[in-house]
Amino acid sequence: MKKLALLPFAALLGVATLSNASDELARERLLGSAFLDNQSYHLLEEMTNLYGGRITGSESNEKSMQMLEQALDAHGIANHREAFTFPGWERREDRATLLHPLKRELRSIAMGYVDQHASFAAELIYLGKGSEQEIPANSQGKIGLLAANVKLSQDSIQSLATENGIVGLLLTNRKNGGQLLARTANYSGDASPIPIYSVTEEEGHWLKRLVESGEKPRVQLATTSIVKEIESYNLVATLPGKTSKKIVIGAHFDSWDLGQGALDNGLGIAQAYDITRLIHKINPENHFTIETVWFNAEEFGLFGSYAYMEQHQDDEIVAMINMDMVGNPLGANAMGFVSLMPVLKEFSQGMGGLSLPKPVVNAPWLGSDHMPFIVQGIPSITLNAPIDPDAVAFYHDFGDTFEKVDEEVLAKSIGILSLLTFQLANDPSLDGLRLNREKTIELLQNARLELRMKRYNIWPFEDEPKAP
Numbered sequence: 001m002k003k004l005a006l007l008p009f010a011a012l013l014g015v016a017t018l019s020n021a022s023d024e025l026a027r028e029r030l031l032g033s034a035f036l037d038n039q040s041y042h043l044l045e046e047m048t049n050l051y052g053g054r055i056t057g058s059e060s061n062e063k064s065m066q067m068l069e070q071a072l073d074a075h076g077i078a079n080h081r082e083a084f085t086f087p088g089w090e091r092r093e094d095r096a097t098l099l100h101p102l103k104r105e106l107r108s109i110a111m112g113y114v115d116q117h118a119s120f121a122a123e124l125i126y127l128g129k130g131s132e133q134e135i136p137a138n139s140q141g142k143i144g145l146l147a148a149n150v151k152l153s154q155d156s157i158q159s160l161a162t163e164n165g166i167v168g169l170l171l172t173n174r175k176n177g178g179q180l181l182a183r184t185a186n187y188s189g190d191a192s193p194i195p196i197y198s199v200t201e202e203e204g205h206w207l208k209r210l211v212e213s214g215e216k217p218r219v220q221l222a223t224t225s226i227v228k229e230i231e232s233y234n235l236v237a238t239l240p241g242k243t244s245k246k247i248v249i250g251a252h253f254d255s256w257d258l259g260q261g262a263l264d265n266g267l268g269i270a271q272a273y274d275i276t277r278l279i280h281k282i283n284p285e286n287h288f289t290i291e292t293v294w295f296n297a298e299e300f301g302l303f304g305s306y307a308y309m310e311q312h313q314d315d316e317i318v319a320m321i322n323m324d325m326v327g328n329p330l331g332a333n334a335m336g337f338v339s340l341m342p343v344l345k346e347f348s349q350g351m352g353g354l355s356l357p358k359p360v361v362n363a364p365w366l367g368s369d370h371m372p373f374i375v376q377g378i379p380s381i382t383l384n385a386p387i388d389p390d391a392v393a394f395y396h397d398f399g400d401t402f403e404k405v406d407e408e409v410l411a412k413s414i415g416i417l418s419l420l421t422f423q424l425a426n427d428p429s430l431d432g433l434r435l436n437r438e439k440t441i442e443l444l445q446n447a448r449l450e451l452r453m454k455r456y457n458i459w460p461f462e463d464e465p466k467a468p
């Protein structure tokens, strides 16, 4: 039961006086409209039904973006595309075949950045999590089978190849039910040094048992998928404020190709659309400009959001909200920006019956479109907002499909995120919270992210020049 009684009545009065009457009306209309005038659920349904997954560079991605543009146009919301090119990858035909002790086509796909290669066959060995101790002595010229949930950096894949002579890798999926995990082999856009294929959890376990029984299974690999430069677009919609200084709300538009990308990140596409549309509809006179950006090529390594930051390096961006797989909002994350904590605390407590139950945290994480903003010192926000575990288990897999989207949770998240966007857009005190280079490095070091970023080649700061 909710312990409403713990909140002193005076605090409620305090909250009510924070904003003026027209702000209060705007907030009520935003929240009400999120439930009574939700249009994104059906937009997402149509988009995912007609075009499926939106892997960057594909026709599905292009058609889906056109659908979103038409929806924005229909509401008179100014929007435009911003082009960028990046080292991309296109899936064609991937094939992994068990040759011995029986012939069987394995259910498999190549990982992103595995480049086309001629068919070859080799004995399969088991590598566990791929650590030094787990690699059998005689691995030269063999294909390695990895356990579930292994994430290898490009460097460790490279050393498996050069130091141990391993010629290919099979990665066991973390989720059962014949699912296949699509993901990129690295975040730098380089061709993978050796081919890596994802296999199902069940066939991965089967292959492991064959290795352990001493059968010396043999596997053949071949793919026509290719690494190639791709031109793509971010879609940008703008709601002008009194100043050109802006709040960016972002969500990645692309997905993997196996399922429909309904949760990852159809949710974000839908949320960004309805938040923008509802604020446009009630048309408040915002202090800051609100810029909504649907980033492409996130799944390949955040290429769209890095391109956006590069194209907008002279813009005055005061804060950013990133929405990547946002489900039911329980709390906010200040992502290392201490100055955001009071702002987010005030927000969390200021929503009456919808107050966020979890405390505001300050724990930056890697791997989504807030990163290019954080490394520029721009205060960034993400949400602690879980998706039903039975549904989220399928992300990047065949099972990321529309029926897993919960309409009520979507409406609630849009209501809360609209209020957050509205609050940020009308809080002039946010201006000037951007960190300089030194403080930004400190933030990342305090969060113990430096080593991991260096390992994945995404640490953007040159080493300090050494004293002579």
Ligand SMILES: [Zn+2]
Pocket: 252, 264, 265, 298, 324, 325
């Ligand atoms: Zn995502």
